[in-house]
Amino acid sequence: MDHLNRLLKRAPAWPLYMLCAAHVFWLFYLGLTGGLGVEPIKALEHAYGEAGLKLLVVTLAVTPxxxxxxxxxxxxxxxxxxxxxxxxAGHLSVWLVLDVQQVGQIWADIVKRPYITVGMAGFALLLPLALTSNNASIRRMGAASWRKLHKLTYLAAILGAVHYVMLVKGFQIEPIVYLAVILGLIGSRFIERQRKIA
Structure with missing residues (x-):
């Protein structure tokens, strides 16, 4: 394990950004060229959203x-x-620009459709986290305040999974699994904290 961790410590993080960007553009290219089926906008919207939720799960899994x-x-x-x-953000952009397209309809959907309301709330929580995910923000806010702010990740992840559960038609196991895994990962943190206090 020590050997693996030494290798991981030497590995740079920037290739993750490159892979992410390449995958984002690849999915968009598939949508343009018919590689995402007969409803490319819906398929692209779903692909971006699910990829984002998967990476949120992986992010939450790092500490456990x-x-x-x-x-x-x-x-x-x-x-x-x-x-x-x-x-x-790509998931939201596809919905705004390619799917709905009308500004008035966007606001009506956010207000009237609960799954969109929940999804937008989750995105709103993620926005300040993305903007402060840099060393300058940690120095400016202080480490303790920065950590408190970034605990919003837990709620954002839950809202994202609930959005997925509400979005699908009928009973589907996959979104429920996402929600259960996210709740389990978050719950493990609180259990560990209570154990340390005790």
């Missing part, structure tokens, strides 16, 4: 993974979180 297995991915957590935000 280190605690329970010893694998230390902390240096990659910021990149994972930002890549998750980029996908979710």
């Amino acid at each position: 993974l280190r605690r329970f297995s010893g694998v230390n991915l902390l240096k990659f957590r910021r990149a994972l979180g930002l890549c998750s935000f980029f996908y979710i």
Whole structure:
């Protein structure tokens, strides 16, 4: 395990951003060229949203993974979180620009459709986290305040999973699994904290 962690420590985080950008553009290219099926806008919207949710899960898993297995991915957590935000921003952009297109209809959907309301709330929580995911913000805010702010990740992830559960038609196991995994990862943090207090 120590050998693996030494290798991970030497590995740079920037390739994650490159892979994320390449995948974002690749999915968009597939949508333009018919590679996403007969409803490319809906498929692209879903692909971006699910990729963002998956990366949120991976981001939340970094701390429990280190605690329970010893694998230390902390240096990659910021990149994972930002890549998750980029996908979710892409998901929102496709909905706004390519799907709905009408400004009045956008606001009506946010107000009248609960799953969109929940999704927008999750994105609103992620926005300040993305904007402060840099060393300058940590210095300006102070480490303690910065950590408190970034605990909003927990609520944003829950809202994202609930958005997915509400979005699908009928009973589907996949979005429920996402929600259960996210709740489990967040719950493990509180259990560990209570154990330390006790």
